[in-house]
Each structure stands twice: as C-alpha cells, then as structure tokens.
Amino acid sequence: MILEIKIAMLVLVIVCAVASITIKDLLGAAVVFGTYSFMMCLLWVSMAAVDVAFTEATIGAGISTVLMIAAVFRTTRRTKD
Amino acid sequence: MDIVMYVLLGLGLLFFTGGTLGLIRLPDVYSRLHMAGKIDTMGSISLIAALFLHEIETFDMAHLLVGLKILLVLFFQFLASPTACHAMVNACLRAGLAPWVKDGQRSDP
Amino acid sequence: MKRLALFTVILAGVLFAATASEFPRLGDPDSAPSRHLSPAYIQGSLPQTHTPNFVTAVLGDYRGFDTMFETAVVFLAGMSCFFILRALRRRGLTEVYYYRHKPTGVVLAMLAPRRISPRTSCFERIDADWTPQDMVVETMCLFMVPFIQVFALYVIAHGHYSPGGGFQGGVLLAASFILVGLSRDLRTVESLLTEKTAILTAAAGVCLYAGTGLLALFFGGNFLDYGAYASFFGAAVPAARSMGILIVEIGVALTVMATLVTIYKLVSSRGTVEEGL
Numbered sequence: 152m153i154l155e156i157k158i159a160m161l162v163l164v165i166v167c168a169v170a171s172i173t174i175k176d177l178l179g180a181a182v183v184f185g186t187y188s189f190m191m192c193l194l195w196v197s198m199a200a201v202d203v204a205f206t207e208a209t210i211g212a213g214i215s216t217v218l219m220i221a222a223v224f225r226t227t228r229r230t231k232d
Numbered sequence: 233m234d235i236v237m238y239v240l241l242g243l244g245l246l247f248f249t250g251g252t253l254g255l256i257r258l259p260d261v262y263s264r265l266h267m268a269g270k271i272d273t274m275g276s277i278s279l280i281a282a283l284f285l286h287e288i289e290t291f292d293m294a295h296l297l298v299g300l301k302i303l304l305v306l307f308f309q310f311l312a313s314p315t316a317c318h319a320m321v322n323a324c325l326r327a328g329l330a331p332w333v334k335d336g337q338r339s340d341p
Numbered sequence: 342m343k344r345l346a347l348f349t350v351i352l353a354g355v356l357f358a359a360t361a362s363e364f365p366r367l368g369d370p371d372s373a374p375s376r377h378l379s380p381a382y383i384q385g386s387l388p389q390t391h392t393p394n395f396v397t398a399v400l401g402d403y404r405g406f407d408t409m410f411e412t413a414v415v416f417l418a419g420m421s422c423f424f425i426l427r428a429l430r431r432r433g434l435t436e437v438y439y440y441r442h443k444p445t446g447v448v449l450a451m452l453a454p455r456r457i458s459p460r461t462s463c464f465e466r467i468d469a470d471w472t473p474q475d476m477v478v479e480t481m482c483l484f485m486v487p488f489i490q491v492f493a494l495y496v497i498a499h500g501h502y503s504p505g506g507g508f509q510g511g512v513l514l515a516a517s518f519i520l521v522g523l524s525r526d527l528r529t530v531e532s533l534l535t536e537k538t539a540i541l542t543a544a545a546g547v548c549l550y551a552g553t554g555l556l557a558l559f560f561g562g563n564f565l566d567y568g569a570y571a572s573f574f575g576a577a578v579p580a581a582r583s584m585g586i587l588i589v590e591i592g593v594a595l596t597v598m599a600t601l602v603t604i605y606k607l608v609s610s611r612g613t614v615e616e617g618l
Contacts, residue, residue, distance in 0.1 A: 198367065201504040202396040205496075209512040214601055217519055221609035308488070315481040322475050 152197040160197065164190045175230055177223045185216035237285045244278030251275060260332035261324050265317055272313035280306045391583040392501045400506060401586035405565040408589070409550050412596050416547050419600030423540065428612035439471065440464045468526060468616040482524030489517040497594050501583060507593025514594065515601035527610055536606065536614055539599040546596030553588050 167187035174180040188211030195204035247270055254267030280302060287299040365372030382403065386395035390402050400408050440449045440457050442464055449464070451457065457464045490513075497510030522530040534542075554565035562569025567585020568578040576584070606614050 202394075202506070202509075205504050205509050206512075209509050209516070213516055214512055214519070214605075217523075218605060218608055221605065225609065225611050308485070311481060312485065315478055319475070319478045322478070326472060 157194075157197050160190055160194050164194060177228050177230060178220065181216060181219040181223055184219065185212050188212040188215070233285060233289065237282045240278045240282035240285065244275050244282065247271065247275035247278065261329055262321060262331050265321055265324070269314060269317040272317065273310065276309050276313070277306055280309065389579055389582065390586065391579040392586060394501055394503060396504070397500045397506050397586060397590075401589050402565075402567065402582055405554065405589070408593065409554065409565070412547055412550055412593050415600050416543050416596050419540070419543055419603050422604045422607055426607040426612040437469070439467045439469060441467045441471070466528065470616075479524045482520050486517045486520055489513060489520065493517065493594075497590055498587070500590055501586065507590035508597055510590070511594035511597030512601060514598040515605070518598075518602045519605050522605065522609070527606060527614065527616065530602070530606065531614055534599070534602055536603065539603045539606075541599075543596045543599035543603070546592045546594070546599065549592030549595065550589050553585060553592070557585075 164187060167183055167190055171180050171183040171187055174183060188207055192204045192207040192212060195201075195207055251267045251271035255264055255271070258264050258267060284299050284302045284306070287295055287302060289295075365375075369375060382395050382399055386392050386398040386403075390398045392398040392402075436452070438451050438456055440451065441447070442449070444463060448467070449457075457466075493510045493513035496505035496513060497507060500506035500510070518530055518534060521533065553567070557566050557569040558564060560569035560573060567582045567589075569581075570585060571578045571581040574581050574584055610616055
C-alpha cells in the first residue's frame with residue numbers, strides 16, 4: 152500500500168487514541184474510540200492481516216462502541232477528572 | 233467505459249470535497265448533517281460504482297463475482313446511510329436543538 | 342497520581358521503542374519465524390486440513406487449545422457480567438409499568454403487581470422514556486436484519502476459504518439482535534432470545550467445542566485431533582479435519598453471539614432486563 156496513506160493512518164490512530172482519553176464528554180470519547188478501532192482495522196488491512204482486520208471492525212468498531220454508548224446512556228455523560 | 237469511470241471518480245471526489253468543506257464550515261447541526269448525508273450517499277456511491285466498473289473491465293466469472301459483491305455494498309450503503317442520517321436528525325429534533333437562522337430573523341424551532 | 346501515570350506511560354513507551362528496533366522488519370524473509378514456522382503452516386494447511394485460509398486452520402486445528410480457552414474466556418466474561426450486573430430483585434424501588442392504548446394513544450401507568458396481560462391486543466407495553474417510534478428507522482433496521490444474519494452464516498461457513506470464522510460470524514449475529522433492540526425495544530430481543538436461552542446457548546457452544554475434542558479420544562485420536570473422525574465421516578483425514586474445524590467454529594459462534602447479546606441486555610437496562618435502549 153502507498154506509504155503516505157499508511158503514515159496518514161498511523162497519525163490518525165495516534166490522534167484518535169489521545170483524543171479518546173482526553174475528551175471530557177464520555178459519549179464523544181466512545182465515538183472517537185470507535186474511530187480509533189476503525190483506523191486500526193484499516194492499518195491491519197494495510198499489513199495484509201485481513202482476519203484481524205475483520206475482527207477489529209466487528210468487535211472494536213461495532214459491538215464495543217454500542218456497549219460503551221449503552222453504558223454512558225445508563226450512567227453519566229461527564230467525567231469526574 | 234474508462235471515461236464513465238473517470239467521470240464517476242471525479243464526481244465522488246467532488247462530493248467528498250464539498251461535503252468535507254461544508255462539514256467544517258456550516259453553522260449548525262442540521263446543515264452539517266446535510267453535508268454528511270451528501271458524503272455518505274452520493275460520494276461513496278459514485279466511488280463504489282467506479283470501483284465496480286474498474287472491476288468488471290476484464291470480463292470473466294471471477295471478476296464478475298467480485299463486482300456483484302461491490303454492487304451489494306453499494307446497495308446497502310444506499311439504504312443504510314440515509315437511514316442513519318435521518319435517525320440523527322430525528323434525535324436532534326427530539327433533543328430540542330434549534331435550527332440556525334440568519335441574524336435578525338425570527339427563529340421558530 | 343496523574344504525573345505518576347504519565348511517567349509510567351512515557352517509560353513504557355521508551356522501553357517499547359528501544360525493544361521495537363530489535364524486532365525483525367515486517368515480512369522479513371530471514372527472521373526466525375519466517376524461516377521455520379510460517380512456511381510449515383503456509384505449505385501444510387492445504388494438504389493437511391483442506392483449508393486454504395491458513396489463519397482459520399491455525400486457529401481451529403493447529404492451535405485448537407488456545408481457541409477453546411478463548412471461547413471459555415468469552416463465556417466466563419458473559420457470566421461475570423451476569424453475576425455483577427443482574428439485579429435479581431429490586432428492593433425499595435416502586436416498579437411502574439407503562440401501557441399504551443394503541444388506537445387512542447392514551448398511556449396508563451400501573452404499579453408493579455398489577456399488569457395488563459400481553460394477550461389483550463389493544464394495549465402495548467412501552468418504556469418509561471418512550472417517544473413515538475420513527476417508522477423509517479424501524480423499517481430499515483428490520484429490513485437489514487435478515488441480510489446481516491445471512492452474511493454472518495456465510496462468514497462462519499466460508500471461513501475456510503475467505504477471511505472470517507466463528508468469532509466474526511458470532512459478533513455479526515449478535516449485532517443483528519442488537520440492531521433489533523436499538524430499532525424497537527429490549528422486549529422484542531427478549532422475546533426472540535430470552536436470557537435463559539442465551540446463557541444456555543453460550544454454555545452449549547463451549548460444550549460443543551470441548552465435546553468435539555473429547556469425542557476424538559473415543560475414536561482413537563488425541564484431544565482435539567479431528568483427523569480421528571475420518572472413519573466417522575467416511576472421508577480422508579484432511580477432509581475430516583476441515584469438518585472438525587467447521588463444527589468448532591459453529592461452537593465459537595454460538596458462544597460469542599449469546600454472550601454479547603447477554604452483555605448488551607444487561608448493560609443497556611441497568612441489570613433489569615425490562616426497559617432497554
């Protein structure tokens with residue numbers, strides 16, 4: 152795969168990872184975490200690990216985002232720290 | 233065939249560019265979702281259709297099967313993304329977000 | 342505390358960067374695993390197990406123990422969520438059920454012991470935070486569900502030839518149930534896959550996996566050696582291995598599906614599987 156696209160994906164992974172732990176809004180953090188998982192999935196595809204990418208796309212970007220949003224919906228949306 | 237493919241690619245990129253610009257520049261949630269809907273439907277569908285045309289350029293069984301799968305992706309994209317957009321706009325309306333109006337005009341949410 | 346966490350993270354990052362320089366490059370043909378281990382799997386999986394996708398072969402057959410205990414871990418995660426989150430008896434909370442008269446839209450609130458039988462057709466039970474259902478979203482989501490399930494079955498059964506397998510297919514099946522729950526309400530999911538059925542299904546998946554391994558002992562093979570089923574299936578040893586991988590993947594898919602649906606139900610309804618997202 153083209154090197155520039157790989158570098159852009161890596162930068163996006165890092166940005167999403169930092170953003171998802173610094174955002175105060177927990178719902179936004181859950182959504183950004185979903186984006187992070189999807190970027191990781193693209194990165195796995197670029198490394199030709201399609202099975203891992205499939206698992207990451209279904210579990211990371213799909214189910215875990217839903218579970219986190221459900222948990223936020225049932226608890227609170229603001230962090231304490 | 234090639235010309236159609238390039239036109240579709242250009243159209244998709246045009247929609248992506250305009251949609252991204254609108255997503256950054258537009259004032260409120262409804263107009264931004266409007267632009268997101270443009271990206272999701274028109275942009276993606278043009279790009280996927282271009283991919284399909286590129287795939288069936290060499291016409292045999294294997295390429296046709298992959299092309300059919302790409303067409304299925306297009307179909308579900310076409311169904312799912314307007315639904316997601318609609319759900320988001322609906323939730324915004326339920327949450328009581330007022331639409332943006334120009335200065336000096338009456339806002340009626 | 343925060344400074345300590347930052348220090349730990351930076352230390353771990355520096356250590357990782359220092360060790361990462363020693364790793365072989367991605368796809369380096371001279372590195373130790375690429376010389377002995379990978380060629381054995383890549384060249385051996387098709388003649389030994391009739392499975393062109395050697396990731397599935399490694400997961401299901403060569404490293405069958407790992408996958409079995411991963412399945413057990415998924416099942417245990419579901420059970421822990423059940424025991425931690427499930428509110429079996431709600432003391433001190435007055436339970437109010439809301440019923441909506443369908444023709445007129447009048448809503449009745451009823452205290453806990455009294456309830457309207459679901460057989461009376463003109464009343465429907467609604468959530469406390471119910472809003473009028475949106476027809477577009479509900480119709481489209483319910484339209485998508487069968488396609489998702491068919492794709493999930495394809496992923497499970499076609500895992501030998503293309504990317505996929507039990508975990509992914511099970512997650513997709515769970516996603517279809519969760520989509521029903523999101524577009525309608527939790528009670529529809531509960532009527533499709535009750536809590537008891539879900540937990541029994543999860544246990545049955547683990548038992549299917551372990552039982553497949555155990556049954557191989559009675560056919561004269563080792564534990565999880567599906568080649569022993571060759572006489573039972575009336576096929577050659579590699580074909581029997583392929584069949585064994587398929588059975589095992591079905592077990593994994595059952596466990597993952599039931600566990601994820603259970604966790605979703607518990608998380609989205611505060612432990613009472615009554616009113617969900």
